[in-house]
Every structure is written in C-alpha cells, then in structure tokens.
Amino acid sequence: MVSAVFHSPIEAMPPAQKSAPLAAPKPAQEPAPVVAKPAPRAPRDSSGLWLRVLPPVLGIALLILVWELVAIRSTTGFPTPLATWQQAVQVFSDPFYSKGPNDQGVGWNVLSSLRRVALGFGLAALxxxxxxxxxxxxxxxSRMFNPLISLLRPVSPLAWLPxxxxxxxxxxxxxxxxxxxxxxxxxIINTAVGVQRVPSDYMNVARVLNLSEWKIFTKILFPAVLPYMLTGVRLAVGTAxxxxxxxEMLTGGVGIGFWVWDEWNNLNVANIIIAIFVIGIVGLVLEFALVKVATAFTFEEVKS
Incomplete structure (x- = not known):
C-alpha cells in the first residue's frame, strides 16, 4: 500500500522563512487631518462709504456757497455764513435764559412749541x-364722512386759527x-385706507368663526393696519x-414761531436764519424718531 504523507505549510516553507518570526500586521494609518486655510480677506469696498458721506457734504457745501454769494451781493445787510455762525455760538451759549415773558432763550421757545405740538397732536391721535x-x-x-373730510382737509391751517x-x-x-x-x-385717512385694504379672506374667516368685533379689531385689523396708521402719524407730526x-407768529407768546417774528421786528436776520435751522433740525429729529418706532413695530416693507 502506498501511504500519503501530508506536510504542514510551515514545513513546506523555505528555511529562511521558518526562522523568521511572524510579523504582526501593521495597523492602517489614519489620514492626516486637513486644516482649512482661511479664505483671503476681500478688499474693503470704500465706494459705499463715499456714496453715503460725499453727497450730503457736497449738498451742504453748495448751500453755503450760494448763501455766501447772496450775502456778498446783498445791499440790505444779509448775514454771511460766518456771521451767522458767530451769532449762533452766542445764542446757544445760554439757550435757557429768561428775562421776562417776551424775552426768553431759544431753548424755552422750542420747548414751548413742542409742548403745544404734543397736546394738539395727542388729541388728534385720540x-x-x-x-x-x-x-x-x-x-x-365711510359714505357719511368722506365728503366732509374731502371738504375740510384742504383748508389752510391759518384759516382755522380765528x-x-x-x-x-x-x-x-x-x-x-x-x-x-x-x-x-x-x-384718519391713512388708518381708514389700511382697514379697507385688509384682505377679504381675513374677514371671511372671522365671519365663519363668529368672532366678536373686539376680536376682529385686536387679532386682524390692528396688526394689518399698523403700518398705515404709523405712516399717518408721521405725516401728522410733520404737519403739526x-x-x-x-x-405762533400770529398769536404771540413764547414759542419758536413767536421768536422768529420778534427777531424780524428787531431786524435781526441772523437769528431768523438760526431759527430756520433749529426748526429744520427739530423736525428731522421728530421724523427720525418716528421712523425708528415704525421699524420696531411694523413689518419689513415699512422699514424701507
């Protein structure tokens, strides 16, 4: 009989490989972490800054230039910008002096005018x-009051004073x-227009849900009408x-209007020009404050 002889794999290996120890498999190396390089900084665009600063500066410079030319050519003693600035420094050095009911500083006159505006405007808003x-x-x-509003709205403010x-x-x-x-x-007009422009679907849903008039006002009308209402408030403040x-020019007393008229009677044209700038700055501040209120309490389309 022929017997089969089996050899193990180790015995079949060459002698060099038999003596060499078995090496453990090398662990797989983790890839090196990739460090993201910071993106290069984009160059700062200064054109936007110049577009915001340069046009107003040029506008003010043009105004001063025209003012200077008018003052140079005037034969009635029209004050130059420099003379008006010197007078303004003197006026605002003590804006709250009081030497009697008809001789008070520009600060008291502005505060008196703002107090009247606040009372009249507050009553109008209520x-x-x-x-x-x-x-x-x-x-x-709407059909009842629209003719009255159309009739009375164009009347000049001074016609109501008597x-x-x-x-x-x-x-x-x-x-x-x-x-x-x-x-x-x-x-009145802006609030009414805002109510009339509320989508009819909103009112149909309120009718289906049988909401009370108070719920309709607080949940539907007021949030939708608020942008229109604040627009009317801004226009009303400017008008006031x-x-x-x-x-105040006609009624007298203390106020910025009376101050302008009193300075005209004294032929102090520099103070009249100062009063014009004061009136414009106060109106600008009121407008800016109401714009901030509008952006805080209304939707995105009002912020533009």
Missing part, C-alpha cells in the same frame, strides 16, 4: 385713529386747536410742526 378704524370698517360711516380764537378766547388753546384740526386728517410756527 380722535383720529379710532375714527379712521370706524370709517374704514363700516361702509355707512375760529379757535373765537371759541377758546385765548392764544394758547387756539394754537393747540389749529394743530389738532390740521393733524387729524392724515391719521409746520402749523405751530405759523400759528
């Missing part, structure tokens, strides 16, 4: 905004009345600040 909601909400009231003097028997309440009657129209200057 009446005009609810009236705008009612006129926009109910068609009967009515106020006749009714209230005083210059201060007459000025507040004039501010009230001229400030109320923008708030314009009206108070003209009203």
């Amino acid at each position: 009446v005009g905004i609810p009236a705008g909601f009612a006129i926009g909400r109910f068609e009967f009231l 009515i106020g003097l006749l009714i209230f028997k005083g210059a201060n309440p007459a000025a507040i009345w004039t501010i009230f009657i001229c400030s109320i129209w923008p708030m 600040w314009l009206v108070i200057v003209a009203a």
